[in-house]
Amino acid sequence: MxxxxxxxxxxxxxxxxxxxxxxxxxxxxxxxxxxxxxxxxxxxxxxxxxxxxxxxxxxxxxxxxxxxxxxxxxxxxxxxFRYSPLANYKGELYNLPFNMHTFHQFWNVKTPQEAKAKIKDQIKDLNIIKPKNLEEQALSLVGKDIYEKLIKGYTEKQWGRDAKGLPSFIIKRLPVRYTYDNNYFNDKxxxxxxxxxxxxxxxxxxxxxxxxxxxxxxxxxxxxxxxxxxxxxxxxxxxxxxxxGYLNYRSLRFESETLEQENYQGIAAINYTERNVPYTRIIEHKHFEYGQGPKTIITKEFPQEWDKNKEPYYPxxxxxxxxxxxxxxxxxxxxxxxxxxxxxxxxxxxxxxxxxxxxxxxxxxxxxxx
Missing domain, CATH: 3.40.50.720 (NAD(P)-binding Rossmann-like Domain)
Known part of the structure; x- marks a missing residue:
């Protein structure tokens, strides 16, 4: 039938x-x-x-x-729209993704050669030949300073696990560029x-x-x-x-707030990279569509452990x-x-x-x- x-x-x-x-x-x-x-x-x-x-x-x-x-x-x-978030570490703002603007903010370097030399100097004693985990992969890409301030705390609260216990491929999705380009995605x-x-x-x-x-x-x-x-x-x-058995995920919780002001943070997203700040980022939604209204809406994003009553976000x-x-x-x-x-x-x-x-x-x- x-x-x-x-x-x-x-x-x-x-x-x-x-x-x-x-x-x-x-x-x-x-x-x-x-x-x-x-x-x-x-x-x-x-x-x-x-x-x-x-x-x-x-x-x-x-x-x-x-x-x-x-x-x-x-x-x-x-x-x-082009995604160009900022990172906030203890009140200091840094450009993302990691690029020459970021390297200049950290080390006052102005050329790709200077930036590469700085990173090489920071990891020369670590003997990382083939990165075995996320921490080693990140260190080999951007050195100790950026890893400690912008990656370690953010990543560990995002995944709820020590960076040494996370696979290296997770961080490979993060762009690292030796150009002055804040566009997160290179796509056409x-x-x-x-x-x-x-x-x-x-x-x-x-x-x-x-x-x-x-x-x-x-x-x-x-x-x-x-x-x-x-x-x-x-x-x-x-x-x-x-x-x-259960497959494991990370979940998220969102707290949104309508504010009686035209513009809260001046950008669509700011990542909060300190481990002791409970949320990973603040989103200001109107900036995705260049909104001009008198109010704005922000959302704080809190990572959390998943259980079957929560939404599964990241495998x-x-x-x-x-x-x-x-x-x-x-x-x-x-x-x-x-x-x-x-x-x-x-x-x-x-x-x-x-x-x-x-x-x-x-x-x-x-x-x-x-």
């Missing part, structure tokens, strides 16, 4: 929404469900005082892939949707059935019966009822968790009617352009094999 839908998509994040859009465009009927009271997953923004507040932390779109840029721009126009295409990310979500899900405030696991059989196939974008261990990709994920992946590969995709289902940190590319590839692979 033909089912009502071709695809049930569990989770309205970017992976699920892009997949649904592509399949709907090609004549397949889709239903997108989400346990939250809104669509869009973590890119959802909430309009307050005329300001689009990034409810689950700031999202800055960036990519070098013109096809991905063209794809998102068919739904909403993007502005020219960058920006924020004009009017907020909800416009992107609305465009992706146009003419697609959606249901909110529904928990897939509380009525799994009912939802599975609705569609020929299920696209699952939630936590992979939850899908299998945690029967092999902890250490050896133990990677090993456990592989076991869950083996189980997932045996599920013929279930397609697993996205950050939580793949236990993988994705930037937005990467998760869109993943969803496009998955949908195109299916369409090409029809």
């Amino acid at each position: 033909k089912k009502k839908y071709d695809y049930l998509i569990v989770g309205s994040g970017l992976f699920g929404n892009v997949f649904a859009h592509q399949m709907n465009k090609n004549g397949f009927k889709c239903l997108v469900i989400d346990k939250r009271n809104h669509l869009g997953g973590n890119i959802y923004s909430e309009k307050t005082e005329g300001i689009n507040v990034h409810k689950y932390g700031p999202h800055i779109f960036h990519t070098n892939d013109k096809s991905i840029w063209d794809f998102v721009n068919q739904f909403v126009e993007f502005n020219h 295409y960058q920006g924020i949707p004009i009017g907020g990310y909800n416009k992107l979500t609305e465009g992706l899900l146009e003419n697609i059935d959606t249901q909110l405030n529904v928990d897939y696991f509380q009525n799994k059989e009912h939802f599975n019966e609705l569609a020929s196939k299920v696209v699952y974008t939630g936590k992979i261990d939850e899908f299998f009822n945690y029967k092999l 902890i990709n250490d050896d133990k968790n990677i090993s456990l994920y592989k076991k869950y992946k083996d189980l997932a590969d045996q599920e013929e009617q279930i397609i697993f995709g996205g950050r939580l289902a793949e236990y993988k940190y994705y930037d937005m352009h990467q998760v869109i590319a993943s969803a496009l590839k998955k949908s195109n692979d299916i369409l090409n094999n029809q």
Whole structure:
């Protein structure tokens, strides 16, 4: 008997929404469900005082892939925002990402050669040949001074672990440049949707059935019966009822405040790098869209240990968790009617352009094999 839908998509994040859009465009009927009271997953923004507040932390779109840029721009126009945060250490401000401005602020050096010589001198006695952990990787990249003030405390409160116990690849995502360039991302295409990310979500899900405030696991059989196939974008261990154990994440807590002033900090984001400051950064949302109103909204971002009642944000990709994920992946590969995709289902940190590319590839692979 033909089912009502071709695809049930569990989770309205970017992976699920892009997949649904592509399949709907090609004549397949889709239903997108989400346990939250809104669509869009973590890119959802909430309009307050005329300001689009990034409810689950700031999202800055960036990519070098013109096809991905063209794809998102068919739904909403993007502005020219460039992410150039500052770091605050005990009241002193430093430019990010680490670049010649930062090196000049620390050591009064003016040339790349002077900066490299300073870093080399700071790590010459450490004998770091192949960095074994985040601390060694960071020291080899930027030397002791910057590591101690701008990396160590921030990283340890972000991850809740000693920097020596964290894998080196985490810090490799941080740009280090020997140019006077405060643009955090080098990508050719960058920006924020004009009017907020909800416009992107609305465009992706146009003419697609959606249901909110529904928990897939509380009525799994009912939802599975609705569609020929299920696209699952939630936590992979939850899908299998945690029967092999829990995968670990770091979570976040946000405290937002509306201020009766036009401009609080003059920039979209300032990182607070001291270990004893409980939040990692303060976001001022209006600066993402060059807002001019009389009020402003700031959000303090507090990292915290994850449990199953909290939102999972960052997978902890250490050896133990990677090993456990592989076991869950083996189980997932045996599920013929279930397609697993996205950050939580793949236990993988994705930037937005990467998760869109993943969803496009998955949908195109299916369409090409029809």
